[in-house]
Amino acid sequence: xxxxxxxxxxxxxxxxxxxxxxxxxxxxxxxxxxxxxxxxxxxxxxxxxxxxxxxxxxxxxxxxxxxxxxxxxxxxxxxxxxxxxxxxxxxxxxxxxxxxxxxxxxxxxxxxxxxxxxxxxxxxxxxxxxxxxxxxxxxxxxxxxxxxxxxxxxxxxxxxxxxxxxxxxxxxxxxxxxxxxxxxxxxxxxxxxxxxxxxxxxxxxxxxxxxxxxxxxxxxxxxxxxxxxxxxxxxxxxxxxxxxxxxxxxxxxxxxxxxxxxxxxxxxxxxxxxxxxxxxxxxxxxxxxxxxxxxxxxxxxxxxxxxxxxxxxxxxxxxxxxxxxxxxxxxxxxxxxxxxxxxxxxxxxxxxxxxxxxxxxxxxxxxxxxxxxxxxxxxxxxxxxxxxxxxxxxxxxxxxxxxxxxxxxxxxxxxxxxxxxxxxxxxxxxxxxxxxxxxxxxxxxxxxxxxxxxxxxxxxxxxxxxxxxxxxxxxxxxxxxxxxxxxxxxxxxxx
Amino acid sequence: xxxxxxxxxxxxxxxxxxxxxxxxxxxxxxxxxxxxxxxxxxxxxxxxxxxxxxxxxxxxxxxxxxxxxxxxxxxxxxxxxxxxxxxxxxxxxxx
Numbered sequence: 390x391x392x393x394x395x396x397x398x399x400x401x402x403x404x405x406x407x408x409x410x411x412x413x414x415x416x417x418x419x420x421x422x423x424x425x426x427x428x429x430x431x432x433x434x435x436x437x438x439x440x441x442x443x444x445x446x447x448x449x450x451x452x453x454x455x456x457x458x459x460x461x462x463x464x465x466x467x468x469x470x471x472x473x474x475x476x477x478x479x480x481x482x483x484x485x486x487x488x489x490x491x492x493x494x495x496x497x498x499x500x501x502x503x504x505x506x507x508x509x510x511x512x513x514x515x516x517x518x519x520x521x522x523x524x525x526x527x528x529x530x531x532x533x534x535x536x537x538x539x540x541x542x543x544x545x546x547x548x549x550x551x552x553x554x555x556x557x558x559x560x561x562x563x564x565x566x567x568x569x570x571x572x573x574x575x576x577x578x579x580x581x582x583x584x585x586x587x588x589x590x591x592x593x594x595x596x597x598x599x600x601x602x603x604x605x606x607x608x609x610x611x612x613x614x615x616x617x618x619x620x621x622x623x624x625x626x627x628x629x630x631x632x633x634x635x636x637x638x639x640x641x642x643x644x645x646x647x648x649x650x651x652x653x654x655x656x657x658x659x660x661x662x663x664x665x666x667x668x669x670x671x672x673x674x675x676x677x678x679x680x681x682x683x684x685x686x687x688x689x690x691x692x693x694x695x696x697x698x699x700x701x702x703x704x705x706x707x708x709x710x711x712x713x714x715x716x717x718x719x720x721x722x723x724x725x726x727x728x729x730x731x732x733x734x735x736x737x738x739x740x741x742x743x744x745x746x747x748x749x750x751x752x753x754x755x756x757x758x759x760x761x762x763x764x765x766x767x768x769x770x771x772x773x774x775x776x777x778x779x780x781x782x783x784x785x786x787x788x789x790x791x792x793x794x795x796x797x798x799x800x801x802x803x804x805x806x807x808x809x810x811x812x813x814x815x816x817x818x819x820x821x822x823x824x825x826x827x828x829x830x831x832x833x834x835x836x837x838x839x840x841x842x843x844x845x846x847x848x849x850x851x852x853x854x855x856x857x858x859x860x861x862x863x864x865x866x867x868x869x870x871x872x873x874x875x876x877x878x879x880x881x882x883x884x
Numbered sequence: 885x886x887x888x889x890x891x892x893x894x895x896x897x898x899x900x901x902x903x904x905x906x907x908x909x910x911x912x913x914x915x916x917x918x919x920x921x922x923x924x925x926x927x928x929x930x931x932x933x934x935x936x937x938x939x940x941x942x943x944x945x946x947x948x949x950x951x952x953x954x955x956x957x958x959x960x961x962x963x964x965x966x967x968x969x970x971x972x973x974x975x976x977x978x979x
Contacts, residue, residue: 487963488962490963587940588940589942628945628947631945632942634940697924697925697927697928700925701925704922711899715900719965720965720974728975733976733977735900737974739900739901739902742899742900742901742902752911752914754901755896755901755915759891760922762898769922769925772925772926772928774935774937775934775935777935779930815917816918819921831939
C-alpha cells in the first residue's frame with residue numbers, strides 16, 4: 390500500500406498547497422488501496438470516475454491558489470447521504486436502484502470545498518444497528534484483529550464502513566452519522582476519532598432520515614485535528630433544514646491549543662456500570678489522570694437519569710423511524726414487490742415493505758408503530774419524551790455547576806466478533822450505546838478519542854461530552870487527551 | 885408486558901409490513917422483550933415535567949408562502965418503479 394493513503398488531512402492539505410503531491414496522486418493511491426480491500430466490505434459503491442474528475446478540478450483550484458482546507462482530500466461518504474446520480478440506499482434493499490436527483494447539503498458543502506468522493510460506505514440498514522451486520526451489502530469488517538486470531542470483528546455501527554475505511558487507510562477521512570452512538574462507537578472500535586456535533590450544527594437535508602430529533606452528521610478521521618478540519622466544512626446553517634442552527638461556525642482547528650488549564654472535567658458516577666470490563670474502568674481512570682496532568686480540574690458529578698436513557702431512546706427512535714420510513718411504499722422510489730393477480734394497493738405496500746426492509750428495521754418500525762398507537766401514546770411516547778427532558782436537565786445542571794466537559798468510556802467493551810451477538814436478544818445489542826445515547830437525547834456534542842489497547846490488542850476509546858455549540862472547546866479538550874494518550878497503533882494489514 | 889400474536893398481527897398490519905402467520909409468535913416474543921426493557925420508564929417520576937419538543941430551544945424560521953422550486957416532473961419521477969404519462973402508477977385503489 391502506498392504511504393500516501395496513510396496521510397492525515399492536515400498533512401495532505403499542507404503537501405497539496407506546497408505542491409509536494411497532487412490530489413490526483415492521493416486519489417489514485419486511495420482508489421488502488423480500495424481495490425485491494427474488498428475483504429473489509431467498507432466501500433459498497435465505488436466512484437473512481439467521479440473521484441478522478443474531482444481530483445483534477447481540485448488540482449486546478451490549488452494551482453490557481455484558491456484552495457480551501459478540504460480541497461483535493463479524498464474521502465469516503467456513508468451510504469446514508471444522498472449523492473446526486475450515485476447509488477444512495479442507506480444499506481437497504483428497499484432503496485435498491487435509487488439514484489438521487491439531488492445532493493445532500495453536507496456532501497454538497499464538502500464538494501464545494503473541493504473534497505473528492507471515492508465512493509459510498511457500508512453501514513447498518515437505515516443506520517439501525519451497532520455492528521454493521523444489518524446491511525443489505527453484507528458485513529463491514531474491522532481491520533483490527535485479536536492478535537493472531539483470524540476471527541473477523543465488527544467495526545461497530547452504524548457507520549461501520551466509514552470506521553473500517555479510515556482505520557485501514559483507504560481514505561483520509563469519511564462522513565458518518567450518529568443517532569445513538571453511530572459515529573463514536575465505531576470510531577472507538579477501530580482506533581480512530583469521531584465527533585457528533587451539537588444537534589443542529591450540520592444540516593440533515595438529503596441525509597436519509599432515521600430519527601429526526603436525534604440524527605446528526607459528523608466526521609470520522611485519523612486524529613482530532615483532522616476531525617476539526619472536516620467538521621468545519623460540514624457545518625453551517627441551511628434554510629432547507631428548519632432545525633439547522635443559524636449560528637456562526639467558529640474556526641475549530643484554530644481552537645486546538647492543547648491548553649486545558651483551569652477547565653473542569655466531570656466524571657459521572659452513573660456511568661460506572663456493573664459488569665464493566667476492568668480494562669475499560671482502568672482506561673477511564675487513566676484518562677482522568679491524563680486530563681488532571683494537563684492542568685484540568687476533575688470533579689465527580691451525577692447524571693441521575695442515565696439508566697433511563699436507553700429505554701427512552703428505544704421508544705423515541707423507533708417512533709420517529711416508523712414515521713420517517715412510512716415513505717418507503719414502493720411508489721416513488723426504490724423497490725416494489727412483484728404483485729399477484731388481483732393484489733390491491735395494501736398488498737403492494739405490505740409485500741414491498743416485507744421484502745425491502747431487513748429484520749431489524751421491520752422490528753423497529755413495528756415497535757415504533759406500537760408505541761405511537763392509540764392507547765399507548767401517552768404511556769410510552771409521551772413518557773419517554775418527559776424522561777428525555779430530565780436527561781437533558783441532568784446535563785444542564787452539571788454544566789451550570791461549572792463543568793466544561795464530561796469524560797466517559799465510549800463503549801462498554803472492545804470490538805466483538807461478527808456473528809457473536811446473533812443469538813443474543815435485541816436488547817443486548819442495544820447496550821452497546823449505553824454511554825453514547827444520552828448525548829443524542831440531550832442534543833450535545835460528543836467526541837470519541839482512541840486512548841488505549843486492551844490485552845487482546847484491540848483499541849479502546851474515551852468519550853468527551855461538551856456544552857451545546859462549544860465543539861471548539863470540546864475538540865481542544867479532546868486534543869489534550871489525544872496528546873496525553875499518544876495512541877499511534879495501527880492494525881496490521883491482513884486484507 | 886406480554887404481547888400476544890393477535891397484537892403482533894395488528895401492529896404489522898398498521899405498519900404495512902406483511903408478516904407470515906408462522907412468524908407471528910417469534911415476533912410477539914421479541915416485542916415483549918423490548919417492551920419489558922422499555923417498562924423501566926415507569927419507575928421515573930415525571931410529575932410536572934414537560935415532554936421534550938425540541939432538543940435545542942429555537943424559534944423555527946418563517947418564510948413567505950411562495951413556490952421556490954418545481955417544474956421538474958421528469959426528475960421527480962425518475963426513480964419511480966412505475967411511472968406513466970407524468971404520473972406515479974399504482975394498482976387499482978378504488979373498486
